[in-house]
Amino acid sequence: MKLDDPRPQPSTLPFDELERAYEALALALDAAGPGRESLLLTRLALVLAHRGGDLAAFEQALAVALDGLVEGSVDGSA
Amino acid sequence: MRPAGKGALESLYFDYPQFAAPRVPELDGTATRHPVLIVGAGPIGMTAALVLARYGVRSVLIDRKDTFNDGSRAICIARPSMHILERIGAVAPFVEKALGWRYGRSYYRGEQIFRLEMPQPPGEKYLPMYNLQQQYIEKFLHDAVAANRLIDMRWQSELSVIERRDDGVTARISSPAGDYRLDADYVLAADGARSPVRTMLGLRLKGDNYEGRYVIADIRMDHDFPTERRAFFEPAGNPGGTVLIHKQPDNIWRVDYQLREDESETDALKEENLRARVGAILADIGHTKPWELEWWSVYSANTLCLDDYRHGRVIFIGDAAHIVPIFGVRGLNNGLADAENIGWKLALVLNGEADERLLDSYSPERRGATLDVFANATRSTRFMTPPSRGWRLMRDAALSLAVKHEFTREFANPRQMTPYTYADSPLTVRDPDDDGAAASRGPLAGAACPNARLADGRHLLDLAGPGFTLLVVCDRGPDAAASRCFERLRQVDPALVVCVIGSTALPDADRSIAGALGAEQGSVLLLRPDLHIAGRWRRLRADRLQAALRQALGHSA
Ligand SMILES: Cc1cc2nc3c(=O)[nH]c(=O)nc-3n(C[C@H](O)[C@H](O)[C@H](O)COP(=O)(O)OP(=O)(O)OC[C@H]3O[C@@H](n4cnc5c(N)ncnc54)[C@H](O)[C@@H]3O)c2cc1C
Numbered sequence: 001m002k003l004d005d006p007r008p009q010p011s012t013l014p015f016d017e018l019e020r021a022y023e024a025l026a027l028a029l030d031a032a033g034p035g036r037e038s039l040l041l042t043r044l045a046l047v048l049a050h051r052g053g054d055l056a057a058f059e060q061a062l063a064v065a066l067d068g069l070v071e072g073s074v075d076g077s078a
Numbered sequence: 079m080r081p082a083g084k085g086a087l088e089s090l091y092f093d094y095p096q097f098a099a100p101r102v103p104e105l106d107g108t109a110t111r112h113p114v115l116i117v118g119a120g121p122i123g124m125t126a127a128l129v130l131a132r133y134g135v136r137s138v139l140i141d142r143k144d145t146f147n148d149g150s151r152a153i154c155i156a157r158p159s160m161h162i163l164e165r166i167g168a169v170a171p172f173v174e175k176a177l178g179w180r181y182g183r184s185y186y187r188g189e190q191i192f193r194l195e196m197p198q199p200p201g202e203k204y205l206p207m208y209n210l211q212q213q214y215i216e217k218f219l220h221d222a223v224a225a226n227r228l229i230d231m232r233w234q235s236e237l238s239v240i241e242r243r244d245d246g247v248t249a250r251i252s253s254p255a256g257d258y259r260l261d262a263d264y265v266l267a268a269d270g271a272r273s274p275v276r277t278m279l280g281l282r283l284k285g286d287n288y289e290g291r292y293v294i295a296d297i298r299m300d301h302d303f304p305t306e307r308r309a310f311f312e313p314a315g316n317p318g319g320t321v322l323i324h325k326q327p328d329n330i331w332r333v334d335y336q337l338r339e340d341e342s343e344t345d346a347l348k349e350e351n352l353r354a355r356v357g358a359i360l361a362d363i364g365h366t367k368p369w370e371l372e373w374w375s376v377y378s379a380n381t382l383c384l385d386d387y388r389h390g391r392v393i394f395i396g397d398a399a400h401i402v403p404i405f406g407v408r409g410l411n412n413g414l415a416d417a418e419n420i421g422w423k424l425a426l427v428l429n430g431e432a433d434e435r436l437l438d439s440y441s442p443e444r445r446g447a448t449l450d451v452f453a454n455a456t457r458s459t460r461f462m463t464p465p466s467r468g469w470r471l472m473r474d475a476a477l478s479l480a481v482k483h484e485f486t487r488e489f490a491n492p493r494q495m496t497p498y499t500y501a502d503s504p505l506t507v508r509d510p511d512d513d514g515a516a517a518s519r520g521p522l523a524g525a526a527c528p529n530a531r532l533a534d535g536r537h538l539l540d541l542a543g544p545g546f547t548l549l550v551v552c553d554r555g556p557d558a559a560a561s562r563c564f565e566r567l568r569q570v571d572p573a574l575v576v577c578v579i580g581s582t583a584l585p586d587a588d589r590s591i592a593g594a595l596g597a598e599q600g601s602v603l604l605l606r607p608d609l610h611i612a613g614r615w616r617r618l619r620a621d622r623l624q625a626a627l628r629q630a631l632g633h634s635a
Contacts, residue, residue: 015488019457022472022489026460029468037471068481 081371082349086148090298090372091328092213094145099234104251104258112138112230113428115249115262117237117275120147121212122396122413123268124219128166129421131228132544135428138260139229140251142236146220149373150211150296152410153326158497158526159414160204161539161609168222175214175327178205182307184490188314188362191480192490194307201530201594203537209305209326211296212410240265240278240392247391264424265392268417273398279389283401285382285452290463291337292377292404293346295356298329299369307492308363311477315362316355320462323363330372333359334404336463343376379403379459381452387441393420400448403455405462405492412451415497415608416444422544422607426631431545431571436632439505447498454493461489500524500610507604507613507626520596520614527609530594533585538577538594539609541584545573546627547605550618551597553580563620570627606630 013021025044032040049058080088087094103110114130116123119141127139155163155176163169182194196206223229232253239250247265251258267275276283303325310321319336326332333356337346345351352374360369383400387393396413420440426432464470476486500506501524508523521528527549530538541547548567550556556564556578568574579597580586595603597614604612604626612630615622628634 012485018485019489022476026466026468026472029471030466031468034467037468064479064483068478 079347079349079374080149087145089213090370091330092211094148094213095217097144097233099144099253099255100232101255102230102232102235102253102258104260105256109259109261111246111261111263112136113263114138114266114424115140115247115260115264116266116268117249118267118269118396118398119143119220119223119231119233120268120270120396121152121215121219121410122417123266124216124223125162125166125414126266126268126395126417126421127229127231128168128219128222128226129162129418130425131226132166133422133425133429134228135425136228137230137266138232138262139223140232140235140237142234144234146213146216149375150213150326150330150332152212152215152404152407153209153324153332154407154411155208155210155215156407156411157202157204157206159411160208162414162418165418165544166222168219171218171221172208172210172215175218176208176210177305177325177327178208179305179307180206181304182309182492184309184311185313186311186477186481186490189481191477192487194492199528199594201528201537201590203529203539207407209324211326211328211330214327215410237269237275240275242279242390242392244390263391263428266420266424267392267394267398268396269398271397271401273394275392276384276394276398279392281384281389283382283384285380285401286456287382288379288403288459288463289339289465290378290459291343291346292334292463293337293352293355293374294377295333295335295352295374296326296372297331297333297356297369298372299331299360299365300329300367301325301331301365301369303363309490309492310359310362311473311490313359313362315359321359323359334377335359337376347374347376377404379405379455379463381456381459383445383448383452387416387445388437393424393437393440395420399444402448402451403459405455405458408451408455412448415447418608419444423632426545426607431631433632433634435634436505439503439632443500443503443505446500446502450498458493497526499526505606505612505630505632507622507629509613509615509622509626520594521611523611523613525611527603527605527611528594530591532591533587538579538591541575541577542605542609543573543575545575545607546571546612546630547575547577547609548623549577549579549595549597549603549605551579551586551592551595551599551601553599555581559620560618563618563623566620566624567627570624570631574627604630 029037114137116137116139119139127137130137180196184192235251235253237249238252241248247262249260251260305325308323313321316335318338322334324332380401387399395416402408423436427434464473476489479486506524564576579591600617602618603614606612613626
């Protein structure tokens with residue numbers, strides 16, 4: 001499966017909206033706190049998979065997120 | 079701070095002059111009332127004095143120090159600031175000495191993830207950005223100040239008391255030559271971030287402080303890399319923090335690096351620790367040759383400003399009015415725009431060409447610009463120094479995705495300064511006949527006017543006058559009605575300059591000038607002295623234009 005599909009994606013967000021999503025998620029992460037942030041993100045992914053209604057697209061998005069996953073600097077390891 | 083054994087002003091490349099306190103007429107009992115007293119001869123105070131002088135207005139400019147600011151502080155001069163420097167007749171040494179640039183790169187763990195490319199429309203005269211140490215900025219401005227007989231520059235002169243009245247201001251000035259009282263019609267407070275005038279008036283800056291701390295170090299090295307902005311996220315040389323590198327003239331480089339939360343500022347500022355960290359950062363970018371340390375300091379971002387920049391006859395400009403984060407290089411540039419904005423308005427009021435109400439527009443226009451800077455800077459600051467774990471996770475997610483995917487790369491854009499549009503200003507005319515919004519191509523009323531290259535190699539904005547300028551797009555040249563209209567406008571502003579785009583004097587065969595303005599045949603734009611667009615119309619209508627010009631001069635309709 002190709003990760004960066006060169007074909008135009010029909011329904012991607014314009015940058016300013018992506019930025020608003022970024023901000024909303026940052027605030028939600030802080031609200032959840034370190035103990036529950038993984039659960040929050042996992043729930044969010046499930047909700048998005050369900051609402052997206054497209055299993056192949058979900059699997060592709062998951063592969064994008066997994067690929068090149070680096071040691072998180074937040075956890076102090078880097 | 080400077081390396082051990084060096085004096086506070088012992089620079090590797092800059093010779094600090096020492097200015098004496100002058101013997102002033104006030105000490106000999108000759109008290110004259112001055113039109114304007116400017117407190118603080120930093121870059122903003124000096125620029126304000128030069129703007130006033132452009133209109134023939136005298137000022138007394140005082141500074142408590144005996145030389146320029148120590149160390150290199152602001153280093154990036156944006157295109158609109160170059161235009162301000164040009165209008166006050168000071169731009170030549172800046173063009174000669176500064177390093178112009180328009181590109182940048184951002185890296186994440188050593189991989190390039192973003193290429194910054196600042197737009198350079200073909201009609202522009204200046205590049206988007208120029209790097210120059212603040213000492214040179216102050217020196218070049220001071221050379222112009224010293225050569226100007228309308229500016230009475232007084233070093234080693236400290237304002238110690240200020241008393242406001244409805245019709246003027248009285249100040250107490252202390253200098254080695256003696257203490258004296260000075261009366262002025264207006265005071266421009268350009269006395270910097272810790273503004274004593276602000277404190278004396280009982281005013282406070284309001285806003286936010288950010289946690290992240292950066293060490294700012296200037297070094298000298300022979301390093302081969304073009305003048306670009308380089309940002310390194312999670313570099314091997316500064317684990318857990320961000321690094322910024324900028325080139326300056328004289329082989330001086332600015333290295334900014336973020337401290338981790340657990341690092342103590344005191345330790346980080348110790349010379350041996352600083353040398354070790356800078357050495358690691360340089361090794362990471364492949365510089366193995368020797369380098370010398372010039373100056374360093376620590377910095378954390380703030381978004382703070384006064385609720386009102388004007389308090390009767392005392393008007394705040396520059397850092398005295400607002401403190402903005404350095405990411406996006408707006409501190410100096412924002413202040414220069416303050417100086418020009420209040421400069422032309424105050425000059426026209428003092429010269430009797432505008433109503434005093436014109437001054438009421440200063441605070442909303444410039445404070446509006448500052449709030450806009452805050453909105454942009456808050457975003458870039460949250461990216462450069464994430465304030466919490468949530469923001470940090472988001473940033474790391476965006477950066478790590480950016481290595482292979484385009485869609486998050488834009489988050490690494492530093493959002494450099496863009497000029498503010500005075501859309502809601504009391505001086506800006508919104509006419510139902512306004513062609514800007516309809517065409518939605520050209521600049522809107524309130525925006526800074528774009529530049530265009532003329533057939534003879536000059537630029538459109540070179541033609542603008544010190545007062546208002548009317549740009550008319552008209553292939554056939556003005557007819558009798560148009561000429562009558564220009565006459566009516568000259569009754570309001572005798573210095574009005576009219577440029578007819580498409581005439582034999584100003585040909586526009588390929589329509590590139592009209593195109594840059596987003597203007598059609600018959601369109602008219604009215605430019606203010608600071609070259610912002612006061613209003614724009616589809617066709618010349620004497621009554622509307624005259625009303626707009628009066629409005630832009632603070633007169634009632
Ligand atoms: C470490 C550092 C790094 C910076 N980096 C950047 C950057 O990269 N980009 C950017 O755009 N900006 C930067 N800035 C901000 C920039 O330096 C300021 O925005 C700029 O200097 C503001 O100019 P000013 O004239 O308003 O104030 P100042 O330069 O502070 O000048 C104020 C003057 O007022 C005088 N004064 C004060 N009180 C009195 C008194 N009572 N009587 C008489 N005189 C008085 C002082 O002596 C001083 O000369 C930086 C600032 C610092 C400190």
